[in-house]
Amino acid sequence: MKNIISNKVKQMQPSGIRAFFDLVLGMKDVISLGVGEPDFTTPWPIREAGISSLEEGFTSYTSNKGLYKLRLSVSRYLRNRYGVEYCPDEEILITVGVSEAMDLALRTIINPNDKILIPSPSYVSYGPLTELAGGIPVYIDTQKNRFKLTPEQLERHIDDKTKGIIFNYPCNPTGISYSRKELSQISKVLSKNNVICLSDEIYADLTYDFEHVSFPSLPGAKDNVVYFNGFSKSYAMTGWRVGYACGPKEIIAGMTKIHQYTIMCVSITSQMAACEALHVGKDSVEKMKREYARRREFVIDGLNSIGLSCHNPQGAFYAFPSIKKTGLNSLDFAQKLLKEEKVAVVPGTAFGGEFKDYIRISYASSFDNLKEALRRMSVFLKKQL
Amino acid sequence: MDEILEVLEKDARTSAEDIAKMLKKKPKDIKEKIKKYEKEGVILRYKAVLNKDLVHDEDSRLRALIEVNIVPQKDVGFDKIAERIYSFPEVSSCYLISGSYDLLVVVEGKNIHTVSSFVAEKLSCLENVRGTTTHFLLKKYKEDGVILKHKEENKRIAISY
Numbered sequence: 002m003k004n005i006i007s008n009k010v011k012q013m014q015p016s017g018i019r020a021f022f023d024l025v026l027g028m029k030d031v032i033s034l035g036v037g038e039p040d041f042t043t044p045w046p047i048r049e050a051g052i053s054s055l056e057e058g059f060t061s062y063t064s065n066k067g068l069y070k071l072r073l074s075v076s077r078y079l080r081n082r083y084g085v086e087y088c089p090d091e092e093i094l095i096t097v098g099v100s101e102a103m104d105l106a107l108r109t110i111i112n113p114n115d116k117i118l119i120p121s122p123s124y125v126s127y128g129p130l131t132e133l134a135g136g137i138p139v140y141i142d143t144q145k146n147r148f149k150l151t152p153e154q155l156e157r158h159i160d161d162k163t164k165g166i167i168f169n170y171p172c173n174p175t176g177i178s179y180s181r182k183e184l185s186q187i188s189k190v191l192s193k194n195n196v197i198c199l200s201d202e203i204y205a206d207l208t209y210d211f212e213h214v215s216f217p218s219l220p221g222a223k224d225n226v227v228y229f230n231g232f233s234k235s236y237a238m239t240g241w242r243v244g245y246a247c248g249p250k251e252i253i254a255g256m257t258k259i260h261q262y263t264i265m266c267v268s269i270t271s272q273m274a275a276c277e278a279l280h281v282g283k284d285s286v287e288k289m290k291r292e293y294a295r296r297r298e299f300v301i302d303g304l305n306s307i308g309l310s311c312h313n314p315q316g317a318f319y320a321f322p323s324i325k326k327t328g329l330n331s332l333d334f335a336q337k338l339l340k341e342e343k344v345a346v347v348p349g350t351a352f353g354g355e356f357k358d359y360i361r362i363s364y365a366s367s368f369d370n371l372k373e374a375l376r377r378m379s380v381f382l383k384k385q386l
Numbered sequence: 387m388d389e390i391l392e393v394l395e396k397d398a399r400t401s402a403e404d405i406a407k408m409l410k411k412k413p414k415d416i417k418e419k420i421k422k423y424e425k426e427g428v429i430l431r432y433k434a435v436l437n438k439d440l441v442h443d444e445d446s447r448l449r450a451l452i453e454v455n456i457v458p459q460k461d462v463g464f465d466k467i468a469e470r471i472y473s474f475p476e477v478s479s480c481y482l483i484s485g486s487y488d489l490l491v492v493v494e495g496k497n498i499h500t501v502s503s504f505v506a507e508k509l510s511c512l513e514n515v516r517g518t519t520t521h522f523l524l525k526k527y528k529e530d531g532v533i534l535k536h537k538e539e540n541k542r543i544a545i546s547y
């Protein structure tokens with residue numbers, strides 16, 4: 002029986018903070034700033050569309066690529082919002098969230114030992130998905146440049162085995178985003194070296210200080226980009242599991258091949274609800290965004306004033322303050338804070354081994370919770386320093 | 387709408403200091419703006435939103451929505467007649483409405499008798515009132531954007547990436 006588990010799976014690193022997560026889940030009355038999803042429920046018109054689709058008897062499979070009307074809506078949305086053209090027939094695939102889309106894209110482009118660049122700290126799935134697809138993740142530590150990837154740093158990491166980069170902005174866990182100018186410079190380096198950009202823009206609608214610039218909208222970039230977006234964050238639809246990928250038709254065709262056998266298609270209920278989200282969701286998105294923006298100011302101000310220095314995140318709903326001055330590493334800090342003050346945060350090491358001096362704080366939480374959590378953290382910090 | 391108002395409409399207890407932090411402004415400026423809104427009557431007052439179903443006491447109150455038909459009269463606009471009606475302390479809300487009647491009047495009373503005697507003896511007797519239709523309110527589900535339910539439980543898992 003000892004060879005039941007494949008070597009590939011055996012080699013996957015178990016998450017070092019699983020035990021910490023279990024600790025949080027087992028405790029009562031904790032204020033959690035460790036949640037990576039909106040605290041809003043899906044706006045009612047979207048939920049209602051899901052319910053009525055069930056009432057009307059939409060309970061079947063859909064086309065592998067996803068409902069045509071959803072692909073059409075996605076295509077129109079991207080044209081109106083960013084001026085980018087994606088053909089709903091061949092260049093858009095509806096997936097089970099960005100999670101599935103990213104997996105498909107990596108499996109579609111990676112040959113054994115191809116390298117995939119991952120600016121870090123990064124969302125947790127990128128490295129393991131790359132490895133499962135047979136690739137080698139190459140992490141680029143962005144700490145020194147206030148969590149921003151620079152063109153020079155990017156160029157230094159590219160060699161002839163580099164196939165692609167997973168580029169996520171606004172970023173989970175740092176909230177960092179990029180201006181048009183910065184993106185253009187990065188795009189030039191990628192094009193010059195023929196590196197495919199897997200652009201995870203799932204937090205695009207939650208960008209606060211400037212208009213989000215979509216990677217495929219950059220001049221000359223589109224042929225080398227797979228664009229990812231989904232409904233989870235902007236429409237508060239995490240549980241529905243819908244997202245999409247857009248890209249050159251050969252890549253989308255490759256991804257569709259895998260998707261048709263592994264997933265077949267996304268749940269029709271979720272696809273119907275997602276259609277409604279694109280039609281009526283704009284005002285709700287704006288309203289939630291204003292709320293996040295206010296919490297962001299409050300939380301960043303609060304963290305800095307209790308002595309945890311924190312850069313200004315331009316998007317998503319995360320802050321990534323340094324805890325270096327406490328002398329604790331991020332896991333110890335998180336455990337101690339949980340035990341002593343009942344506040345949960347995610348240790349920075351969850352997003353890359355080097356980030357033991359940081360914690361991730363999610364402000365997808367009510368204002369009252371944020372205020373009380375900051376008060377408790379302030380008490381905690383006084384005891385440490 | 388000014389975001390200060392958006393914040394206060396959601397939670398009137400939010401302090402000027404906290405609003406200042408949220409909007410990256412000076413507390414002094416926020417305080418001044420709120421003062422101005424109060425003075426102009428944009429902010430009329432601050433009150434708690436109660437779920438009266440959970441307030442168990444003797445003087446729980448009955449509500450009725452009353453459609454009122456008005457006979458328009460020369461030189462007496464709707465505003466004047468409305469004023470005569472909404473000035474009664476029994477009236478908690480009063481709206482001018484388009485459609486088959488003119489005023490929608492919300493009346494509160496101790497019981498069915500107090501409400502019906504208000505309608506019969508006061509409202510209907512007014513000179514310009516042609517007729518009324520009274521609807522007693524049986525159950526409140528949502529009021530002014532607030533769903534009247536017990537606090538919702540948290541449905542998210544406590545920690546996730």
Ligand SMILES: Cc1ncc(COP(=O)(O)O)c(C=O)c1O
Nearest residue numbers: 098099100124173231233244547
């Ligand atoms: C950067 C990033 N990409 C992808 C995902 C997964 O999103 P989905 O729900 O669309 O699978 C998340 C969720 O936390 C995320 O933060």
